[in-house]
Amino acid sequence: MKIHINEDPNFREIEITINCKRLSPDVERLISMLRVIDLKLTGKKDGQTYILDAVKVLYIDTVDKKTFFYTKNDVYETELKLYELEEQLAAMDFLRANKSCIINLQQIISIKPDIDGKLLVTMSNNEKLYVSRQYSPIIKARLGVK
Numbered sequence: 065m066k067i068h069i070n071e072d073p074n075f076r077e078i079e080i081t082i083n084c085k086r087l088s089p090d091v092e093r094l095i096s097m098l099r100v101i102d103l104k105l106t107g108k109k110d111g112q113t114y115i116l117d118a119v120k121v122l123y124i125d126t127v128d129k130k131t132f133f134y135t136k137n138d139v140y141e142t143e144l145k146l147y148e149l150e151e152q153l154a155a156m157d158f159l160r161a162n163k164s165c166i167i168n169l170q171q172i173i174s175i176k177p178d179i180d181g182k183l184l185v186t187m188s189n190n191e192k193l194y195v196s197r198q199y200s201p202i203i204k205a206r207l208g209v210k
Contacts, residue, residue, distance in 0.1 A: 103156065105149075107133045107140025114140060118156065122171040122187045124149055126164040136189045159203055161185070162196040169206055 080098060084091050103118040121133045126146045133140045142149070150158070150166055157169040167185065174186040181197035183204070195203050204210070 103153075105133060105142065107142045109138060109140045116140065118153065118158075119168075119170065121158075121168055122189060122191070123161070123165055123167040123193060124158070125166075134189075134191075157206075159206060160199050161193060161203065162199060165193060167193060167195075167203075169203070172207070175203075175207065175209060 082091060082094070105116045105118050105121065107114055107116055116133060116135065120135050122136065123134050124142075124146065125132050125134065131142050131144060131146055131149070133142060144152075146164065146166065150160060153166065158166050159169060161167045167187070171188045172185050173188055173190075176184045176186075178184045178194065181200055183195035183200045185193050185195060185203075187193060
């Protein structure tokens with residue numbers, strides 16, 4: 065892969081052109097990773113609405129029919145339902161971990177097999193989350209874990 069960078073003070077925004085022989089899964093993954101950089105989510109905290117970069121969200125969880133974004137240092141509530149966020153983030157590195165949680169694969173620092181086919185993942189803030197037996201094979205495949 066070659067990377068060319070052209071700096072010019074007259075450019076008003078970043079423009080990325082991908083030249084490839086064909087659209088492969090690797091190229092599609094690269095495109096998804098570039099799109100997540102610009103993806104914004106809104107969440108509420110202390111009566112204010114914040115605009116968050118999706119890449120900074122470690123995981124999304126539902127508790128008592130309310131949905132929350134978890135970052136390294138904060139928790140934000142969102143009006144969106146978990147299934148809506150799952151659809152919105154489907155092309156990115158966010159995957160369902162269990163019935164009430166979606167995790168950002170880019171924020172996982174370790175993974176460990178647990179009882180009954182579950183996985184125990186440690187996120188970049190050292191928080192530990194369980195991946196249910198149902199979603200374990202999908203997570204392992206995306207992370208390239210056997």
